[in-house]
Amino acid sequence: MGYSLNPDQTAELLNRLAEDYRIYAPKRFPKQGRYSDTDIIRYDRIQTPDEIVWDQKSDYPAKEVISPIQQALFYFTEDEYRESKKAKKPVLLLARPCDITAQLVQEKIYAENGGFKDLYYDRVHNKVKFAVMDCGGGDDTCFCVSMGSNKPENYSLAFKFDENGLKAEVSDDCFADYFDGMPEDDFTPEFVEENELKVTIPDLSDRDVRLALKSHPMWKEFDKRCISCGSCTVACSTCTCFTTRDICYGDNPEVGERRRVTASCQVAGFDQMAGQREIRSTAGDRMRYKILHKFHDHKARFGDRHMCVGCGRCTHMCPEFISISATVNKMADAVDEIKASLADGGNHVE
Template identity: 40%
Template sequence: MGFRLAENEKDRYLSELLQSYHVFAPVAKAGKGAFSDTDVVGYGEIESFGDIVLDRKSHFSPKEVFYPVRETLFQFLKDEVLETTIDEKPLVVLVRPCDLNGVRRLDTIFLKNGQEVDTYYERRRKKVKFLMVECTEGFDTCFCVSMGSNVATDYDGALRFEEGSLLLDIKDPALATEILRDRPEADFQVEYIRENKVKVDAPPLEAVTKDLFDHDLWTEYTSRCIACGRCNTSCITCSCFTMQDVQVNDEKNLGERRRVWASCHIDGYSDMAGGHNFRKKHGEKMRFKTMHKVNDYHRRFGEHMCVGCGRCDDVCPEYISFSKCINKLNQIAKEVAQ
């Protein structure tokens, strides 16, 4: 159902939402930028629509809201194990279409990848509703259209900020607050970006052969990538984590188990029992990530894992472009096939 709210009604809708939900959106985090006295755009709780930053892409994706960077799973106290609880109040998260598609990729990994679901992810994820922000322009590094992620229709609500008003398309009645009741419906169809400046062609699955894995392409990244992991932490679809047992006394019987985001680019990620490591070079790690994003996941689940948000290109301190890497891989696949 479509609704139109006047400028002076927008924050009343938000304050009604806040009675039942925490509301998260991209906001400027003062002083948190890479350089001194600079901001970074990441997800935070809002109290007014004026808090939201939409003219810059968020460096961090919305996954940090319901898949925390560091999460205590349980605490152990002598012979007792105490499972942690979470805030029961549900969340509304404002996302762009690419990120909503990215959330579906995370859902697949955590909830539909085998017989067991990840209960720690599930308990948080069940509390989240998504208000999708219409996105028709994108940013310089976006390539969502190439990845088929520019359109998302499985939102709980969608919104368009217009000069002097807010248009809403509400699918989940729980997001239709008091101010929307008995209000005449407005005609609002969400529009989507249809062309990005960056265009990417991933190689077709049948063209991804051993030749591509062995190709010299990856040596470039051995010399350029510094294995900082920023591309992974900013990615909406990266889901890897590591476990940490943290003890707080000398007897090792008091402490907690945490899971913490991990990165396939960072040294130590590929360490195995016996001291083995089969991906030591940074180029090999880049190959692993690339193939995971546009090949392995695709073979298993029928679509690219990468949604083309372009954040990895935005944050890489070595100016490594993932979109260019995919295009190079495709070009090599064509040459190998000739």
Template identity: 60%
Template sequence: MGYSLNHRETDALFDRLAAEYKIYAPKRFAKQGRYSDTDIVRYDEIHTAEEIVWDKKSDFSAKEVLTPVTEPIFYFTEDEYRESGAPKKKILIFLRPCDINAFEHQDRIYLDNGGFCDSYYQRMREKTRFVLMECTEGWDTCFCCSMGANRAEEYSAAVRHTEEGILWSVKDEELAPHFAGCEEVDWQLQFIEKNQFDVKIPEIADKETLAKLKKHPMWQEYNDRCVSCGSCTLACSTCTCFTTRDKIYSENAMAGERRRVHDSCQIAGFDAMAGGHGFRTTPADRIRYRALHKVHDYKARFGDYHMCVGCGRCSARCPKFISFPAIINKMSAALEEIAAEASK
């Protein structure tokens, strides 16, 4: 069912929903950007339609709502521990198709990974509903069409922003009662069909080809460019790596909390083992690992889609202007070289 609400009516809708839901959307934070006097757009709780940023892609993904950068998981004393509390309200998140598809990968990793289910993620995900924000143009770092992530079906409602207000399409019966008495309209949700540039996805035929790609000289340029800061993975909508840290309360050295904290395979020491051994000791090694994980390893393991959804946040956040789609295209070109060499 479709509805048309102006901004005032949307604010009244949010007031009704607030009794049951916490609503999250891309929100602008003035003067908190990377550079002086710049803003940043990231996900946060909103209460009015005016707070939602429609004309700019968020600098960080919606995964921060379900898995915050720092998250207490339990509290402890010298003789007992207590699990952190679950959210009281349901969660409603406004997000674009690529981010909805990204949550499908998050679900795979956290909820059905070799029979393991992460209870902290599960309790958040069970309370979460998605509102799809129509996206028909994209931005200069997007390549969602190449990754097949420009369309999404798993959402409770979809919205189109106009000068007059917001058009709503409601699929979830739980949300429908909140629209009682609203003006009904027919409208068709649209999706972006072409980005500003295309990416050629590499197809790695066998382990022998994979081994040759890993040794290809294309990776060496990143030893000079990448600074291993991890900004790309922090902004990534599909990365899930984390570590745990204990915070000890100063007034009682035997009491504190254990926190789950985002971590990154791009940071030196992430793969450190006892005895000082490391698997990926250079920036080139780490970028190669990430690139192959996003456009080969994940699909090879689960057999459906590549992990990358083409949101382009990694390229936008990189302080050295390393383009991830450019890496993917270089991988495809390297594979063509390897195939040509093998055919001689």
């Protein structure tokens, strides 16, 4: 069922929904950007429709609502512990198609990897309903169509905001009552069919090609350009890596909490092991790891789709202007070169 709401009716709808849901959406934080007098847009709890930023991509991803940057997992006192309390009220998350598709990847890692379901993820995730927001085609860093994330399936509501209010489609009956008395309209969501930016992912099924790619000089570029800050992975819609920290209260080591904290494969020390050994000790190595993880390894392991959803937030947030799409295209060129060289008698590219 479709509806067309004016601004007052939109506010009324949110009021009704807020009785039963905590509503999260992209919200503007004025002057909190990396540079002076720039804003950031990130997901946060909203109360009124004018807080929702629907005409611009958020700087940080929707995943923060479900798996926040930091969270207390449990509290301990001597030999006892107690789980952190879970929020009772369900969440309605207004997110873009790429954000919603990204949740399939998050779910895969947190709930379906290695036969273990992450309790702290699961108990939040189970309480989330999605409203897909029309993105108007995104911006020049978006390549969701190339990554097949432009048409999500798992959503309860579809919203299209504009200056005149909201067009909505209810696809999950449990939301029907909230629209009682609202003007009906034959709205159905449309998803972006083509991005300005297109990415071709090279075929890496050949082990020899992968081995040659690993030592290809293309990665050395990032030793100089990448500052290993991790902005890309914090902004990534699909990255799930975290570390845990036990924090003791005051000077008493018997009392404290265990926290989950976002980690980044791009930050030096991420893969440091006992004896101080690091597997990927240069920025180029770390970039290669990330790119291959997003555009080969994940799919090779789970089979369904590449990890990257093409939301472009890593490109958008990189302070050094490293573009993930340009990097994938460079990798595609390197792979062509490697394949030609292998076909030409197997001379390994150095």
